[in-house]
Amino acid sequence: MTRFAQSGYHGTPMAEIARDVGLTFRGLLHHFPSKRLLVVAVAEQRFEDARLFVESAFASDENARALSVLEALTERFASQPGLIELSMLVAAEATATDTPARDMLTERYELGLSLLTGGLLRDQRAARIRADLDCETLARRCIATCDGLLFDWIQSGRNFDVMSVVRDFIADTERAIAV
Numbered sequence: 001m002t003r004f005a006q007s008g009y010h011g012t013p014m015a016e017i018a019r020d021v022g023l024t025f026r027g028l029l030h031h032f033p034s035k036r037l038l039v040v041a042v043a044e045q046r047f048e049d050a051r052l053f054v055e056s057a058f059a060s061d062e063n064a065r066a067l068s069v070l071e072a073l074t075e076r077f078a079s080q081p082g083l084i085e086l087s088m089l090v091a092a093e094a095t096a097t098d099t100p101a102r103d104m105l106t107e108r109y110e111l112g113l114s115l116l117t118g119g120l121l122r123d124q125r126a127a128r129i130r131a132d133l134d135c136e137t138l139a140r141r142c143i144a145t146c147d148g149l150l151f152d153w154i155q156s157g158r159n160f161d162v163m164s165v166v167r168d169f170i171a172d173t174e175r176a177i178a179v
Contacts, residue, residue, distance in 0.1 A: 066119030
């Protein structure tokens with residue numbers, strides 16, 4: 001994950017990864033017969049780290065606002081541009097129906113959606129956001145926007161301050177949904 005985060009998919013040879021983890025190239029291929037399968041495993045670990053981050057944020061602060069947690073998670077992702085590139089590759093790979101990336105991405109997206117929806121429902125119960133909101137739809141829109149901004153940032157060569165745009169989006173959304 002570290003190597004991909006630093007150098008991206010195309011800039012990271014499998015031989016370097018093998019060396020980093022103390023394996024021979026053949027040893028690495030025994031566990032991951034292709035770079036694509038390794039990328040899926042790395043993406044799965046990244047999603048697991050994100051899940052733990054979100055769960056920890058909500059558990060450690062009962063007043064944590066869902067959109068603030070999403071902003072913090074997006075900032076965490078933005079600090080690792082190479083892993084955003086990997087996410088883009090996994091998303092592209094997941095368009096095929098017969099790939100391990102599809103099931104993993106679908107499962108992890110549903111989990112992320114559930115976590116954010118749960119956080120928004122908690123905000124709703126605490127009267128921090130309007131009671132008339134469909135929290136699942138709002139969660140979908142927020143995830144799509146933050147993911148889309150990160151992908152746009154990578155595609156544009158990182159030529160804009162993505163977190164400034166994310167913060168503006170979160171602030172605008174919070175104003176729109178406030179009680």
